Amino acid sequence: MENIIYISGHKNPDTDSICSAIAYSELKNKLGFNTVPARLGNVSRETQFALDYFKVDAPKLVENLSENQDLILVDHNERSQSIDNLEALHLLEIIDHHRIADIQTSYPIFFRNEPVGCSSTIIGSMYFEKGITPSKEAAGLMCSAIISDTLLFRSPTTTDRDKEVLKKLAEIADIDPEKYASEMFKAGTSLKGKTVEEIFNSDYKVFNLGDKKVGVSQVTTMDIEGFDEYKKDMLAYMDKKVKDESFNVVLLLLTDIIKEGSLLIATGEDTAIVNKAFNVELKDNSVYVPGILSRKKQVIPPLTSAIEAK
Amino acid sequence: MENIIYISGHKNPDTDSICSAIAYSELKNKLGFNTVPARLGNVSRETQFALDYFKVDAPKLVENLSENQDLILVDHNERSQSIDNLEALHLLEIIDHHRIADIQTSYPIFFRNEPVGCSSTIIGSMYFEKGITPSKEAAGLMCSAIISDTLLFRSPTTTDRDKEVLKKLAEIADIDPEKYASEMFKAGTSLKGKTVEEIFNSDYKVFNLGDKKVGVSQVTTMDIEGFDEYKKDMLAYMDKKVKDESFNVVLLLLTDIIKEGSLLIATGEDTAIVNKAFNVELKDNSVYVPGILSRKKQVIPPLTSAIEAK
Numbered sequence: 001m002e003n004i005i006y007i008s009g010h011k012n013p014d015t016d017s018i019c020s021a022i023a024y025s026e027l028k029n030k031l032g033f034n035t036v037p038a039r040l041g042n043v044s045r046e047t048q049f050a051l052d053y054f055k056v057d058a059p060k061l062v063e064n065l066s067e068n069q070d071l072i073l074v075d076h077n078e079r080s081q082s083i084d085n086l087e088a089l090h091l092l093e094i095i096d097h098h099r100i101a102d103i104q105t106s107y108p109i110f111f112r113n114e115p116v117g118c119s120s121t122i123i124g125s126m127y128f129e130k131g132i133t134p135s136k137e138a139a140g141l142m143c144s145a146i147i148s149d150t151l152l153f154r155s156p157t158t159t160d161r162d163k164e165v166l167k168k169l170a171e172i173a174d175i176d177p178e179k180y181a182s183e184m185f186k187a188g189t190s191l192k193g194k195t196v197e198e199i200f201n202s203d204y205k206v207f208n209l210g211d212k213k214v215g216v217s218q219v220t221t222m223d224i225e226g227f228d229e230y231k232k233d234m235l236a237y238m239d240k241k242v243k244d245e246s247f248n249v250v251l252l253l254l255t256d257i258i259k260e261g262s263l264l265i266a267t268g269e270d271t272a273i274v275n276k277a278f279n280v281e282l283k284d285n286s287v288y289v290p291g292i293l294s295r296k297k298q299v300i301p302p303l304t305s306a307i308e309a310k
Numbered sequence: 311m312e313n314i315i316y317i318s319g320h321k322n323p324d325t326d327s328i329c330s331a332i333a334y335s336e337l338k339n340k341l342g343f344n345t346v347p348a349r350l351g352n353v354s355r356e357t358q359f360a361l362d363y364f365k366v367d368a369p370k371l372v373e374n375l376s377e378n379q380d381l382i383l384v385d386h387n388e389r390s391q392s393i394d395n396l397e398a399l400h401l402l403e404i405i406d407h408h409r410i411a412d413i414q415t416s417y418p419i420f421f422r423n424e425p426v427g428c429s430s431t432i433i434g435s436m437y438f439e440k441g442i443t444p445s446k447e448a449a450g451l452m453c454s455a456i457i458s459d460t461l462l463f464r465s466p467t468t469t470d471r472d473k474e475v476l477k478k479l480a481e482i483a484d485i486d487p488e489k490y491a492s493e494m495f496k497a498g499t500s501l502k503g504k505t506v507e508e509i510f511n512s513d514y515k516v517f518n519l520g521d522k523k524v525g526v527s528q529v530t531t532m533d534i535e536g537f538d539e540y541k542k543d544m545l546a547y548m549d550k551k552v553k554d555e556s557f558n559v560v561l562l563l564l565t566d567i568i569k570e571g572s573l574l575i576a577t578g579e580d581t582a583i584v585n586k587a588f589n590v591e592l593k594d595n596s597v598y599v600p601g602i603l604s605r606k607k608q609v610i611p612p613l614t615s616a617i618e619a620k
Contacts, residue, residue: 097418100413100414100419107409109409110423110424111410111422112423113418113421113422115419115420116418
């Protein structure tokens with residue numbers, strides 16, 4: 001019997017690692033190899049949306065493979081991100097788009113690394129170079145990976161190659177990239193099922209600006225509307241924080257990097273600072289501010305100025 | 311002005327390192343880049359034959375490049391084989407066919423490593439993939455590299471890809487690979503200009519086999535005929551060695567790995583051992599033995615048996 005070859009992305013897998021493993025496995029199998037996609041961790045909500053949309057099973061979850069198992073890596077070439085017993089395995093290929101890192105072999109292998117936005121851009125190219133048409137499912141998953149890694153071309157890592165390959169694949173997958181991306185990002189960043197504590201504390205920092213104590217939490221979500229049902233509880237949680245920890249202002253940013261703006265939710269005695277800093281008017285403790293994406297660069301400096309100008 | 315990109319093979323450059331740098335430079339320039347081939351050491355006789363045949367200048371000799379110089383590596387991905395100040399340079403690409411080694415980058419680059427017999431096989435493929443026809447000169451140099459690295463397909467590292475690419479390139483270069491290989495190997499391994507001491511001592515070992523003291527030198531050359539002018543002086547040199555160092559036999563093997571055989575030159579009182587070991591008859595102290603390539607596996611064991619059977 002022919003050897004099975006595992007194809008795996010990195011630990012803590014993102015959509016590219018999962019979808020590239022599946023799509024490359026299909027390509028290799030069409031070329032006569034006997035491969036199965038694998039994953040080194042849980043599937044994210046975003047990835048699960050893509051798998052559900054195209055009705056594809058998640059790859060097999062593996063932790064260690066048996067000694068000398070044939071293996072292909074996608075979307076990483078960094079030992080720390082790879083399967084634990086990598087050194088005991090038989091590495092055949094690497095397809096990646098990251099820095100050249102620290103995996104060594106004692107024999108020549110196929111290694112294709114390209115400075116493009118996504119591993120699936122390379123794998124899509126390989127289909128076209130070999131004149132093989134991916135299935136609708138594989139094409140759809142590669143689209144999902146490219147959209148995810150490039151934030152639908154908003155990431156500075158995006159290249160023309162990513163755009164070209166997505167265009168071709170989207171036709172095969174029969175999707176409208178803009179519409180599909182919006183649905184996938186919404187599903188991937190949905191707040192559903194989380195508690196207000198979880199949402200607030202996922203990326204929360206305290207700042208002493210002038211004589212004011214300010215707490216600022218930031219959550220990236222492409223489902224700001226989904227926040228409506230949390231608003232009342234979140235404000236109560238933030239109010240309690242203001243009182244218990246003597247904050248002047250507690251601020252939550254819900255940032256939509258696709259629409260490129262943030263919904264600001266503010267509580268505390270000095271919320272006027274927020275109005276002044278961003279030249280807005282909070283209404284029921286919230287206001288949407290277009291263009292605000294970075295806490296460090298676009299939120300803390302104007303808050304500081306507003307406090308100092310007081 | 312556009313940045314110049316250097317393209318360099320490894321230190322102690324072989325025909326692949328020189329010819330791949332030149333051929334890849336032509337390809338990149340045809341794609342709109344501004345590249346120049348470079349080399350990290352002297353051009354071998356074999357490589358010089360190829361350059362002369364196709365009337366191409368040797369690449370520029372470099373030792374260090376100025377900081378942040380753009381650079382592409384061909385035929386190596388091993389720091390110790392690369393330019394000394396590699397870490398200070400701006401590495402753009404690697405095209406190679408060796409093991410994955412220890413060069414790291416802090417940013418994604420184009421890295422194409424394939425388990426084929428020669429870097430020029432990959433570069434030739436890249437021309438064809440991009441629909442670009444190499445010049446006769448570049449095609450000829452890539453043929454030279456493939457012939458050199460694969461010993462015209464006699465090396466176990468040879469793949470079908472090497473054969474396919476050589477076939478296509480040989481048509482463009484207008485050469486007969488067999489005939490060209492024979493001339494190139496002959497030029498590359500010519501003994502011309504060397505002294506008998508240099509020839510004899512390049513790979514010489516002493517063995518005590520049973521009660522006999524035997525000296526065996528081996529020289530790889532595809533120009534055995536070129537030895538004729540040395541024969542008289544070499545025999546005098548070997549006879550002196552026999553007397554001065556009390557050898558029973560001193561043996562020189564001139565091995566042609568393309569014709570797959572060795573000319574044996576033997577001196578000393580016990581040259582009958584050589585006749586017995588290889589079932590041959592020395593004539594004027596020499597005899598050509600087909601099939602003999604390895605001193606370790608095909609010369610020492612039969613000499614030992616012949617001595618012990620005495």
